[in-house]
Amino acid sequence: METVLSISNLTKHFGKIKAVSNVNLQVKAGQVFGMLGPNGSGKTTTLGMLMGVVNPTSGSFKWFGEEPTHHIRKKIGAVLEHPIFYPYLSGQKNLELNAMIKECDPANIPKVLELVELSDRKDDKYKTYSLGMKQRLAIASALLNEPTVLILDEPTNGLDPMGIAEIRELIKKIAAQGKTIILASHLLDEVQKVCTHFAVLKRGVLVHTGPVDDVGRGSETVEVTADVENLNEVLLKFAGTSTINREDGTFQVSLRDGFRSQDLNKFLFENGVIASHLVTRKKSLEKQFLEILAGA
Template sequence: METVLAINNLGKNFGRIQAVNNISLQVKAGQVFGMLGPNGSGKTTTLGMLMGVVNPTAGSFSWFGQPPTDHMRRRIGAVLEHPIFYPYLSGRKNLELNAMIKQCPVANIDNVLALVELTERQHDAYKTYSLGMKQRLAIASALLNDPDVLILDEPTNGLDPMGIAGIRELIIRIAAGGKTIILASHLLDEVQRVCTHFAILKKGTLIHHGPVHDVGKGTETVEVKANAPDLSHVLLAFPGTSSVNRENGSFQVQLREQYKAADLNRFLFEKDIVASHLVTRQKSLEQQFLEILAES
């Protein structure tokens, strides 16, 4: 798989403040790569360096195996700040101006309007658009030159639940079209829903990165209910039990590595106990995120 972006020991200082500290990672073609971190973690500064609007203090990066150049950046579309459009012009007229600035074919406008589902509102003034529609128009503008990579900085920031869902579905559609997407977000649930890979930044330092599908792997937590006396003692007697906690009328059993829910169910059956409820609880990205931050 082609390496789209390679970052090597990238750093940025603002005076005595070290905003980004020695980051190294790679993004492969076709990935939806999420950059996670609390406010001040260096996400936006990192994206700014990648787009050439912030000069690095140290390190380097390359796009498609080549040093960053203006020609190379034409293969990249980005929405880094709040979108700026002329409020009294229609969405289509604003895109026509952006197409002229970017020297893109005007014929691309119909395609991007359809992709972001703004065809029916294309002739309405930008000032009449909702926040979600304005964000979708900004994404349409970033896609005008049919880039290979789309960079989004907090794409759902400030949106209501319907707007968030709309942007989430749009990102999935764009990725399905074969584009590589890099996005910064603090909404962990959204990253888990749309991203294939993620990285966690803390105070400018990369503390974790990997595939989203690896989240929750390892030890299992099983939620158990059964009509049996001393159920907690039986659960503790299971060789694969690491810990048992009671929550909301059920028992949360943390299993040791190599043990699965089926092993616990078999053990209970051998003890003449039939579980009325036995569900494996997968660790969420939020849980893993908080654990990684606490450990770092």
């Protein structure tokens, strides 16, 4: 697969603060790449360097195998932190200006406005927009030059649940077109839902990188409730049980390798226990993320 972005030993110090230290990373074409990390872990600084607004202290990066120039940035769509536009210009005029800067065809403007459902508000001044509309205009602007790579930094920050769902759908729609997306977020749920790969930053250091699908591999946890007194004892008798936790009236059973939830279900039934509630829990990205951060 073609490498879209390769970062080598990228470092940024603000005085004594080491915002980003020696980050090495590769993003391939077609990946939806999630950048995770607590607030202040260097996600935005890293993206700022990739987009030319922060001068790196040392290290380098290449877009499409080329040294970065402002011409390359014109081929990338990016929204860093919050949306930035001229408040006194209308959405339409802001996009016209961006089309001039990116030297792309202004004929794309109606298309992207349609995609983010802002066509009927395009002639209103940007400052009259709600936060969700501002975010959507920013995504429209990022898509203006039909980029093959899209960088989104906290695209759902400050949105209401409906807005979050809308943006998430939009990202999936864009990803389905085969675009490479780099998505920085501290919302793990979001990353797990849309990303194919992810990296974790902690205090400027890259502590993990890998595919999202790998998360949740390994042992299963099964959540069981049944209307019997001695459920605990029955579960302990099951050969596949590794540990049992009682949480909010349900039993969380961690299974040994090689045992699946259906084995447990069968065992219970054979022992005359009928479960009223039985759910297989994959390990969430959240859990994995916290483990990675704790381990680093």
